[in-house]
Amino acid sequence: MDAISISNVTKTFKIFTERSSTLKDRIVKGRKNKYQEFCALNNVSLNIEKGQTVGFIGRNGSGKSTLLKLLTGILYPDSGQIRVSGKVSSLLELGAGFHPDFTGRENIFMNAAILGLTKKEIKKKLDQIIMFSELKGYIDNPVRNYSSGMYMRLAFSVAIMVEPEVLLIDEVLAVGDAAFQQKCMDQLRNMKQKGTTIVFVSHDLGAMEKLCDRVVWINKGKIVEDDKPKKVIDKYLEYLAIEEDKRLIEEAGEVNKQIEVKQDSSDSFDTNKENQHDEQRWGNRKVEITDVILEDFNGKKKMSFLSGDELLIRIHYKSWGFVENPVFGIAIHTLEHVHCYGTNTQIDYYKIDELSVNDVGEVYFKIPQLNLCGGTYLLTVAIHDENGLQYDFHDKKYSFKVTSLSNEVGIVKIDHHWDRSEF
Ligand SMILES: Nc1ncnc2c1ncn2[C@@H]1O[C@H](COP(=O)(O)OP(=O)(O)OP(=O)(O)O)[C@@H](O)[C@H]1O
Incomplete structure (x- = not known):
């Protein structure tokens, strides 16, 4: 059964090339804002089975985030249909859904309520959310004082604790430190095992390959490839x-x-060249x-x-x-x-x-x-x-x-293999 079904979806944005500066201009002189239409997604169709983990890759501005926003209902398509089945939790832009003047604790209540939890349910999960975020010492400070990594910790902790059936994540994990990123990846693996449908936008192709069952490459608002991670990532890297x-x-x-x-454009050897020395x-x-x-x-x-x-x-x-x-x-x-x-x-x-x-x-x-x-x-x-x-x-x-297609670190690649024996 499909958790997500996208059929023939097109989304255009208006890109304003000239805006009337004043209301008077608009009313008295009848000036209209000039704009061009920009097609961010062009007739995209895609089905995602329940329990699948799917990654969207593509260059900046290719339409990945627009597609996720359409799935969450933040944006509406110009044409085509989108259907998402089950409780959705999303992590899109950092700080979205948080009120900067509220404390971390207050934001947990607000955010989890938006995601559909009752006050009683939130109270029951509060300690777990704070513990996962590792923000115990900061949880009663206003989130406006949080770093981007701290925002992400809080948002991720809430998003997973509501136990969604569909989880949508847009790149935000990249701002976490290495240890927390690892913890998030482990958590995503857990959720995947439990059958959560995960849609994941990232430029971290290594993480994509490890986590996803399927990768979709979007370019200029169209799907270019949709296949096994390694196959799509290799083609994408070749294109890049x-x-x-x-x-x-x-x-x-x-x-x-x-x-x-x-x-010197002359066609003969010039002894002065001997003295020429640039950096x-x-x-x-x-x-x-x-x-x-x-x-x-x-x-x-x-x-x-x-x-x-x-x-x-x-x-x-x-x-x-x-x-x-x-x-x-x-x-x-x-x-x-x-x-x-x-x-x-x-x-x-x-x-x-x-x-x-x-x-x-x-x-x-x-x-x-x-x-x-x-x-x-x-x-x-x-x-x-x-x-x-x-x-x-x-x-x-x-x-x-x-x-490099692998995540080895350093400068040179040394030919190697691992082995093991037990004593
Ligand atoms: N609200 C908007 N108004 C006008 N143009 C927009 C709007 N949102 C997105 N776009 C444009 O749509 C195109 C696709 O943007 P989108 O954010 O989906 O790209 P992306 O693939 O997620 O890129 P990135 O990897 O940089 O996050 C871009 O050219 C962007 O400028």
């Missing part, structure tokens, strides 16, 4: 990586344009790095990778003079400048004998598996001689992003 790639490539294009303008680039430029391109092994330019992806770094060069045994190198740092890895053709016994005047070409650095944890990394590329005399050193001039 592609989008991020487009953005980074655009951004890098802008930066490169600026660098090109700054660089991120130095060297005598006898051999110059003319381009650095990041790609996958199929030749697709990328700046955003999934952990474990292939990465090809192509270093384009131009040699302005004769050089013997040039050494090409790369280094990877975190944004905090922690040196993650560095190597060069000399260390790796890859010999490049000589370059002649006006030689152009490229050197490839191939990484079959980019075993870095999620984060943004800075790439250094350099060409120097065997004794370390720099021809062209691009210090942390390039960046790329890594997204």
Whole structure:
């Protein structure tokens, strides 16, 4: 049996582009507020079985919260039907349903009454609610003095203690500290086991994967995917990586344009270049790095990778003079400048004998598996001689992003497995 049924729901908002500033303007001059219609949800249909835990994911502004608000009845659809069966409890915006001047205790009474509990029932559960929230020392203070985490503790404690049949949660858990977040997740797991239907909006994809039976990806007001968590989350992460790639490539294009303008446009080696030294680039430029391109092994330019992806770094060069045994190198740092890895053709016994005047070409650095944890990394590329005399050193001039599907922490991913034996 379905606990929630959403059929062909559309919700538009009016986005005002110009408002008449005064009442006089409106009445005397007959000016009307100008607006555009914005479709936040476009013909969405979805059924959620009783007892299912379903997660909504999607980029900011995709329509997730609007859908939850429609389920609680805070908003009404323009068209389509929504049916929710059973007692609903919701945790939407932080502080919603609380009166700032009331104490925590008074707000528990008010909030739980709104959620359908009688005064007697509330009194019976009061100690339990306060205990779960861990706010005993603050419960008789006005909630206006609470931190956002404290608001969340109180709201979550009330929302679960009313023992709803349907629980709707919108992202609010993120403001709790790690210990309380864990406690909330344990509680949600308990409720799930007892058969509560849970609908959950979050950007914490790890939590989504662990808790949900099903994940729905919403994009621009439409359902893109609705399937098993891992399947949907993998597709969503791939989409995010592609989008991020487009953005980074655009951004890098802008930066490169600026660098090109700054660089000498002459076509010959200029000895003055020897003295050129900016914060991120130095060297005598006898051999110059003319381009650095990041790609996958199929030749697709990328700046955003999934952990474990292939990465090809192509270093384009131009040699302005004769050089013997040039050494090409790369280094990877975190944004905090922690040196993650560095190597060069000399260390790796890859010999490049000589370059002649006006030689152009490229050197490839191939990484079959980019075993870095999620984060943004800075790439250094350099060409120097065997004794370390720099021809062209691009210090942390390039960046790329890594997204990880797992929650490991740190910088590098170390190949591993767990085992156990009993004595
Ligand atoms: N009351 C409103 N008036 C006008 N526009 C609104 C209103 N509520 C939401 N919107 C717009 O509807 C779109 C969907 O918003 P919604 O809050 O549902 O997104 P979301 O997916 O929950 O995003 P986030 O991940 O940032 O919370 C956004 O473009 C938002 O600006």
